[in-house]
Amino acid sequence: MGSFLTQTAGFGLDGRSHATNIKKLLETSEISRIHTEHEWRRPQILEDMPAREWKGLVSKWTDPSTKTREESISARPTHYTIGLAMRRTNATLSLSGAMVHHGEISSGMSHICGPNDSAHAIFRAPCDFIHLHISKSFVSQCFDEAEISLSPELPSFSKNFCKDATIEQLMRSLAVPQIAGPAMGHLYMEGVCLAVVARLIAAQYDRSQTLDKPKIAALANWRLKRALEYIEANIAEPITLADVAASTGLTRMYFAAQFKAATGTRPHEYILRRRIERAQDMLLTSNVTLIDAALSVGFQTQAHFTTVFKKMVGDTPYRWREANLQRSAASAGKLRRIGRAHSEVIFGQETGRRPASVNAGADYGYVA
Numbered sequence: 001m002g003s004f005l006t007q008t009a010g011f012g013l014d015g016r017s018h019a020t021n022i023k024k025l026l027e028t029s030e031i032s033r034i035h036t037e038h039e040w041r042r043p044q045i046l047e048d049m050p051a052r053e054w055k056g057l058v059s060k061w062t063d064p065s066t067k068t069r070e071e072s073i074s075a076r077p078t079h080y081t082i083g084l085a086m087r088r089t090n091a092t093l094s095l096s097g098a099m100v101h102h103g104e105i106s107s108g109m110s111h112i113c114g115p116n117d118s119a120h121a122i123f124r125a126p127c128d129f130i131h132l133h134i135s136k137s138f139v140s141q142c143f144d145e146a147e148i149s150l151s152p153e154l155p156s157f158s159k160n161f162c163k164d165a166t167i168e169q170l171m172r173s174l175a176v177p178q179i180a181g182p183a184m185g186h187l188y189m190e191g192v193c194l195a196v197v198a199r200l201i202a203a204q205y206d207r208s209q210t211l212d213k214p215k216i217a218a219l220a221n222w223r224l225k226r227a228l229e230y231i232e233a234n235i236a237e238p239i240t241l242a243d244v245a246a247s248t249g250l251t252r253m254y255f256a257a258q259f260k261a262a263t264g265t266r267p268h269e270y271i272l273r274r275r276i277e278r279a280q281d282m283l284l285t286s287n288v289t290l291i292d293a294a295l296s297v298g299f300q301t302q303a304h305f306t307t308v309f310k311k312m313v314g315d316t317p318y319r320w321r322e323a324n325l326q327r328s329a330a331s332a333g334k335l336r337r338i339g340r341a342h343s344e345v346i347f348g349q350e351t352g353r354r355p356a357s358v359n360a361g362a363d364y365g366y367v368a
Helices: 002-009 015-032 044-048 136-145 165-174 182-205 221-233 241-248 252-263 267-285 290-296 302-313 317-351
Strands: 034-036 056-063 069-073 079-085 089-095 098-105 109-113 119-123 127-135
Touching: 044 056, 056 182, 079 136, 079 165, 089 127, 098 109, 098 221, 098 252, 098 267, 109 165, 127 136, 127 165, 127 182, 136 182, 165 182, 221 241, 221 252, 221 267, 241 252, 241 267, 252 267, 267 290, 267 302, 267 317, 290 302, 290 317, 302 317
Parallel strands: 034 056
Antiparallel strands: 056 127, 069 119, 079 109, 079 127, 089 098, 089 119
16 A cells, blocks of 8 residues: 555645546556456456556456356457466366367366357366456557568467467466556566567468467367267166267267367266266255166276275265255255245234344344
8 A cells, every 4th residue: 555655646636636646556556466256257347447558457257166067158349358277177168159168177288268258167076267458449559560461360379279388478477466566567467478479470471470379179068068968868877988979970089189178088987977977966956876876877886986086076075965965955955034034024024023033133133
């Protein structure tokens, strides 16, 4: 706070100019800090501040849930969004209706969502993303200054998730709080945006620079759909690589390589994850025993099931089930208490009596 006061107090201008400078510094501070996303890819500052007033903004999306959930966002014509995975997760991403990724996303992988792309994601694991929003006008300015005659659009080569060490390092640097004050933070943000744009342009148009992306063609969408449908239909049975490959009309070797290029994970790893996800649903929604859950999703022994479950989820099936059931019970109990309190208030209003629970309304947010 002291550094901010020092910067705002040193202008020696009249009151109106002084207030204007304070406002500018506050806006600069807003631009340079990391914004929390309460909705996927929608930090509040994007709604509050016109795109012409910023070149780059950074926001963070963190969701610890292990349940499958969906997120969507419409096209944002004013800016690009570059997403970087800060931890390993599992998701399906579609841009403008076309699926661009399905499966494992490793820490450090990134992708670009263009101004004209609507996005839809299905998350199947906890996730932590840094999103860098870069103004479209700033990208055009970079093209002009570099005297590039091509259309001023960021390359679309990385709409699917891929890994580039330079992009990863630059974006991870944004996750570190800057302590040089709002003005310097703004310059730092602008410098990182410029470096990211330069890297993307160079990687696309300079033949001497290539991204670390898979050189094997990804599995065609219709083949991928067939493979996933086969896995889902046979999840309780032993599934071999040859069986899944045959469902797509490919040999085992070609199928395995193209499946990994399309999803980021090997077929065997994907099948194991789907078995565990199916088991999680069973453990939370029924009284099935652990051994029955294991056998129902294709594991031959409870020991193997427990080993794989702990590796993927971070806890044993028994402890995970108990912890989640306790949380669910606590949430249900709280809702019942709130419901009773509302009923007492309504009943008291109708009869003219003062409900006793209102006197102890601190638990429910009522004032006696």
